[in-house]
Amino acid sequence: MRLSHYFxxxxxxxxxxAQIVSHRYMLRAGMVRQASAxxxxxxxxxxxxxxxxxxxxxxxxxxAGCQELLMPTIQSADxxxxxxxxxxxxxxxxxxxxxHDREMLYGPTNEEQITDIFQHGVQSxxxxxxxxxxxxxxxxxxxxxxxxVMRGREFLMKDSYSFDIDYDAAVVAYQKMFVxxxxxxxxxxxxxxxxxxxxxxxxxxxxHEFIILAENGESGVFCHADLIEFDVLATEIxxxxxxxxxxxxxxxxxxxxxxxxxxxxxxxxxxxxxxxEKRGIEVGQVFYFGTKYSEKLDAFVSTPxxxxxxxxxxxxxxxxxxxxGAIIEASHDENGIIWPDPVAPFAVGLINLKAGxxxxxxxxxxxxxxxxxxGVDVLYDDRAERAGAKFADMDLIGLPWQLVVGPRxxxxxxxxxxxxxxxxxxxxxxxxxxxxxxx
Ligand code: 5CA
Numbered sequence: 202m203r204l205s206h207y208f209x210x211x212x213x214x215x216x217x218x219a220q221i222v223s224h225r226y227m228l229r230a231g232m233v234r235q236a237s238a239x240x241x242x243x244x245x246x247x248x249x250x251x252x253x254x255x256x257x258x259x260x261x262x263x264x265a266g267c268q269e270l271l272m273p274t275i276q277s278a279d280x281x282x283x284x285x286x287x288x289x290x291x292x293x294x295x296x297x298x299x300x301h302d303r304e305m306l307y308g309p310t311n312e313e314q315i316t317d318i319f320q321h322g323v324q325s326x327x328x329x330x331x332x333x334x335x336x337x338x339x340x341x342x343x344x345x346x347x348x349x350v351m352r353g354r355e356f357l358m359k360d361s362y363s364f365d366i367d368y369d370a371a372v373v374a375y376q377k378m379f380v381x382x383x384x385x386x387x388x389x390x391x392x393x394x395x396x397x398x399x400x401x402x403x404x405x406x407x408x409h410e411f412i413i414l415a416e417n418g419e420s421g422v423f424c425h426a427d428l429i430e431f432d433v434l435a436t437e438i439x440x441x442x443x444x445x446x447x448x449x450x451x452x453x454x455x456x457x458x459x460x461x462x463x464x465x466x467x468x469x470x471x472x473x474x475x476x477x478e479k480r481g482i483e484v485g486q487v488f489y490f491g492t493k494y495s496e497k498l499d500a501f502v503s504t505p506x507x508x509x510x511x512x513x514x515x516x517x518x519x520x521x522x523x524x525x526g527a528i529i530e531a532s533h534d535e536n537g538i539i540w541p542d543p544v545a546p547f548a549v550g551l552i553n554l555k556a557g558x559x560x561x562x563x564x565x566x567x568x569x570x571x572x573x574x575x576g577v578d579v580l581y582d583d584r585a586e587r588a589g590a591k592f593a594d595m596d597l598i599g600l601p602w603q604l605v606v607g608p609r610x611x612x613x614x615x616x617x618x619x620x621x622x623x624x625x626x627x628x629x630x631x632x633x634x635x636x637x638x639x640x
Pocket of ligand 1: 309310311312341343350351352353354355356358359360361483484485486516517518519520521522523
């Protein structure tokens with residue numbers, strides 16, 4: 202992509218309404234634009250990151266045996282009356298009437314709808330287990346939408362739902378999602394820690410929140426410091442095997458948010474030098490809630506001895522749009538964003554220091570073509586701007602590699618390659634730079 206053609210409305214000034222760094226950088230880097238309170242348009246750069254995150258989530262859900270479908274954003278109120286959540290959800294739910302005066306709503310979550318889909322398709326224990334998910338926009342009329350996409354009113358969520366014959370089978374599904382969450386977040390360069398959680402309006406009696414530590418997090422968190430050292434990517438995961446040892450390893454040490462924190466237990470269980478008291482961002486939550494919805498919405502299956510029992514369910518959410526902000530909170534410096542490679546909107550920013558100079562243009566065109574031929578996403582800054590402005594924009598948007606081409610280097614047959622995360626720079630021949638980027 203040529204920057205001269207790209208829609209990238211960067212801002213030099215910090216927008217006054219942005220209180221935290223991720224919100225500031227998302228606005229300054231031209232990733233999003235607020236449409237109304239807590240509702241955002243995703244501009245091309247932000248949209249690329251959102252799609253990258255969504256794709257990692259999708260791949261890990263698929264790997265864990267979850268099947269993707271897509272439910273609508275607008276739901277009928279009928280099912281919500283049946284589950285008795287229509288009134289419980291209160292003002293957070295956006296209620297709509299259609300032209301026939303039917304009560305509709307913009308879905309804040311999908312337990313009712315998926316249970317209805319399930320019960321029309323599955324009658325027998327032989328068809329279990331089932332794990333289904335979708336990635337869809339939600340609406341919650343939050344009292345205090347804030348921090349940009351971190352607490353929006355409209356936001357993109359991945360939500361999965363499990364259906365099992367009994368508690369033991371439901372725990373297997375819960376464990377699959379638990380482990381796949383650890384892996385999903387790790388692939389984005391995040392270290393998410395599962396913490397015991399309250400179940401809130403979703404209900405149920407077993408739940409974990411996945412929290413990443415960040416100064417601007419909304420939750421206070423208390424945990425054992427050793428949890429920071431655990432590395433899930435080091436383990437090969439077979440989702441058909443017994444995942445209990447992995448789940449036990451991650452849940453054996455104290456880790457709770459302020460809702461569940463018990464100071465006496467914290468002191469008793471965690472040695473003083475291992476007590477971490479920090480702030481964190483909830484990027485996902487998993488729930489087991491048994492037969493709460495299946496009983497009310499008639500999701501029963503026949504058993505081998507021909508009785509009918511309600512299925513045991515769980516639901517599992519990931520804040521896909523929140524993750525864009527959360528990753529920035531976890532990875533930035535005073536100059537801008539530092540994207541982890543797997544979610545970067547482009548892998549390389551190619552900077553032409555003297556656009557219009559025949560030799561620099563030719564060298565850049567050559568590199569641009571070679572990078573694209575190698576399948577590397579590259580943003581080519583071919584604008585006739587000052588070098589300083591180009592460097593500042595490139596640092597702000599945080600692409601992992603910067604490839605700088607200037608008249609001096611072109612004469613010497615070299616380019617400069619900078620790694621955004623470390624600031625390390627090297628002067629090297631163009632081919633060697635390409636080899637390093639594609640390694
Ligand atoms: N039905 C369940 C699981 S599928 C559910 O709704 N869970 S939740 O309420 O915990 O939401 C799942 C994830 O969505 C949260 O962990 C959080 O990362 C994200 N999320 C929730 N509310 C918002 C919001 N207002 N803005 C952005 N992301 C949000």
